[in-house]
Amino acid sequence: MMTEPASAARPTLTLYSPSGVVMRAPDLRRAATRLERLGFAVTVDASxxxxxxxxxxxxxxxxxxxxRVADAAPSIALATRGxxxxxxxxxxxxxxxxxAAVDRGTRWVGYSDQTALQLALLAHTGRSSWHGPLGIEDFGRTDGDGPGGLDDLTPDCFIEAMSGELEAVGFRTEAGFDGLEAEGxxxxxxxxxxxxxLGTPHWPRIEGGILFVEDINEHPYRVERMLLQLHQAGVLAAQKxxxxxxxxxxxxxxxxRGYTLRTMVAHLRSVCPVPVLTGLPFGHVPTKVTLPVGRVVDLxxxxxxxxxxxxxxx
Amino acid sequence: MMTEPASAARPTLTLYSPSGVVMRAPDLRRAATRLERLGFAVTVDASxxxxxxxxxxxxxxxxxxxxRVADAAPSIALATRGxxxxxxxxxxxxxxxxxAAVDRGTRWVGYSDQTALQLALLAHTGRSSWHGPLGIEDFGRTDGDGPGGLDDLTPDCFIEAMSGELEAVGFRTEAGFDGLEAEGxxxxxxxxxxxxxLGTPHWPRIEGGILFVEDINEHPYRVERMLLQLHQAGVLAAQKxxxxxxxxxxxxxxxxRGYTLRTMVAHLRSVCPVPVLTGLPFGHVPTKVTLPVGRVVDLxxxxxxxxxxxxxxx
Incomplete structure (x- = not known):
């Protein structure tokens, strides 16, 4: 790290752990090293x-x-794990x-359990954050090909987003939405x-928004039950x-007996008047985009x- | 069935299916036969x-x-499955x-997915129902010892509750609650x-109540997340x-690493001022009591x- 020039100009990045235990310290060291190589001045939080x-x-x-991380206000506060x-x-x-950290330039980043932090931050302060990779999950693994032990798209998108240069994310969706334009x-x-x-003070009451969701290890009937809850609570119909x-x-x-993710989505569309698009590359998968939570976007x-x-x- | 006397005086019971598919018709026939033997005049709904x-x-x-079942208003409307x-x-x-069926004497009974029906009925009409066995799950299985393919307590408690004779359910709880008295x-x-x-029009806004919950296949951290949601939503603190x-x-x-159901309950007790008792024999287990939902009880x-x-x- 000492051999790289212009170190002072590199964005600072703090790896910290607000959620699950880090079982293997080498994974965290590997993540730190890889993030250094990707151009960040990495600090690992004391705990x-x-x-x-x-x-x-x-x-x-x-x-x-x-x-502590908030007070230090690094360029990027990246959770190690969900x-x-x-x-x-x-x-x-x-x-x-x-x-205050956001106002000083900090980007809070992560996914999975980080959803709670990002949506509550939005609910309480209106500040935005970034739904993107996790330190260990995306940069600390020994498996995979790319610099994060995974593909290249994830770190590329992350780096662009963290530099402020990323201004759009494209994806391939199903037919049937040609011409759709929405801002929210x-x-x-x-x-x-x-x-x-939902129902707690940490819920952001967003109207006219664009809602993106993912999940892992949940049978489609459980995903459907959650989406129907959002529908019945009036949340989906209030989105664009x-x-x-x-x-x-x-x-x-x-x-x-033929009930699948596809039939679940079809049912949701049959009861909910809002366009439901599929295909956004994010979730508990190797390839994930980095997206601004709480920012106005155009779809x-x-x-x-x-x-x-x-x-x-x- | 034809040989039993006083058939006209027996409570009528309709087995119907509002939720999951009945995969094996013999299980349903076995449930119907067992429920007949237990003293009910059983009808199986057309679908x-x-x-x-x-x-x-x-x-x-x-x-x-x-x-259709509501309009027929049998003594007991028992769901086949969750x-x-x-x-x-x-x-x-x-x-x-x-x-209207409740007012004509119908007891709606079941558990698991039936929770949605029972709580929404309470939310929309204030009518009570019964959290108790399911037709196939508790009376249609071939395994187990008792008349329902299971133990005797479940059908005994069910029969008493359905006759209106059951007026109390006892259970062994943890130490620390001696002297507790609550009505709600x-x-x-x-x-x-x-x-x-939660957050939908189907949520019953019960204050000063006694809330009982169970679940299956949910890791304690997921149970904790749901209980903390109820806590953060102000639901738990509003109960007795x-x-x-x-x-x-x-x-x-x-x-x-030592996180268990027990430590989860300890955490809940540390943040929530309401008495949290354990030990109620109900859930996705063979032995389950039958309880009135929406009725005032003394604990x-x-x-x-x-x-x-x-x-x-x-």
Whole structure:
């Protein structure tokens, strides 16, 4: 790292652990090294490898880490892992401190359990954050091909987003939405975590937005139940579009008898008047885009090519 | 059946299918036969074995069955199965018809997916129902010892509850609640299904109640996330007590590191001021009590013996 020039100009990036325990320290070191190679000046938070049961330290430890990172206001605050843990902290987080970091230029980044942080930050302060990779999951693995142990698209998109240069993400969607144009606040994340905020003070009341969701290991009937909850709660009809990411890892059952993700989406479309697009490359999958949560975006579809675009954030 | 005397005086019981598909018709016939032997005049609804994907018929078919059973107003409307399906019907059910059946003496019974029906019925009409066994699950299996292919407590408690003679259910709870006395509306059921109603018009806004919940195949961290959602939504603090049933079927993870159901409950108690009792024998387990949902009950604890008692419903 010392041999690289212009180190002072590199964006600072802090790896911290607000959720699940980091089981293998080498994974975290590998992530730090790879992120350095990708051009970031990496700091690992003091309690990033703390352990308490299934958490990265007890609640006080993780809460202190979150506030410490906020006060330091690095260019990028990147969670090491998802898992579970933020729900326990939501009532105790000093949102003003996280908002102050955003105002000083910090981008909060992650997915999965990070959905709770990002949507609650939006609910309490209106500040935006970034739904994107996790430190260990996307940069610390030994498997895969690319610099993150995975493909190249994920780090490329992440780097562009973190530099402020990324202004659009394109994806291939199903036929039937040609000509669709919508503008609204982009929000969403992991569907289970998002639904776990419903009815609480941490729920962002977004109207006229563009909602994106993904999940892992959830059978389509469980995904459907959550989406129908959002529908019955009036959330879906208040959006301009719903964009589905990846829903993988679930097991088929002999009871399904032709009930699939596809039939689930068809049912949702039959009861919900909002356009429901599929194909956004994000979720618990190797290839994931980095998206701004809480920013106004344009969704434009031409034939089967969809584009989510936003204004330069400089 | 024809040989039994006093058939006309027997309570009528209709087996119907509002949720998951009945895969094996013999299971349903076995349930009907056993319920006849237990003293009920059993009718099997016309579409109880209908099939559409993973559902017991398409939405129109299941909705029609529900309304047909309501209009017939048998003494007992017993769902054949849980699974998933009621969520799709909630916005379309004519609640007045179900309430009219209750007023004519019908007891709606079941658990699991039935939680959606029971709580929505309470939300829309204030009518009570019974959280108890399911037709096939509890009376149609070939395994087990008792008349339902299971133990004797489940049918015994069910029969008493259906006759109006059951006025209390006792269970052994943990130490620490000696002397607790609370009166309030009993409500609850399957935790996942209950949470799926939050924020929708189908959510019963019960204050000062006694909330009972159970779940299956949900890791304690997922149970915790749901309970914390209810806590953060102000639901738990508005109750006089929370009573936990069975939470089984989940798999331990190497990530748990001592995080268990027990530590989860301890955490919940540390953040929530309401008494959280364990030990209620209900859930996705062979031995389950039958409980009135939406009725005022007394919860009394002496040492470790807890009693849920209610007034005669005649």
């Amino acid at each position: 990033a490898t703390a352990k308490f049961q299934r958490f990265a330290g007890d609640d006080d430890t993780r809460l202190a880490a979150l506030h 898992g579970y843990g933020l729900t326990r902290l939501l009532d105790r987080i000093e949102w003003d401190r996280l908002a 606040v982009l929000w969403g994340g992991n569907l289970t975590v998002l639904c776990s905020l 579009a719903v964009v589905l990411g990846d829903f993988g890892g679930w097991r088929k059952s002999p009871l399904d 434009v579809v031409q034939r089967r090519d969809a584009l989510l675009a936003w204004a330069d954030d400089h | 109880a074995t209908a099939k559409f994907q993973r559902f017991a018929g398409d939405d129109d078919t299941r909705l029609a069955a529900l309304h 699974g998933y399906g009621l969520t799709r019907l909630l916005d379309r059910i004519e609640w007045d018809r179900l309430a 509306v009993l409500w609850g059921g399957n935790l996942t299904v209950l949470c799926s109603l 007590a929370v009573v936990l049933g069975d939470f089984g079927g989940w798999r331990k993870s190497p990530l748990d 009394v604890v002496q040492r470790r013996d807890a009693l849920l008692a209610w007034a005669d419903d005649h």
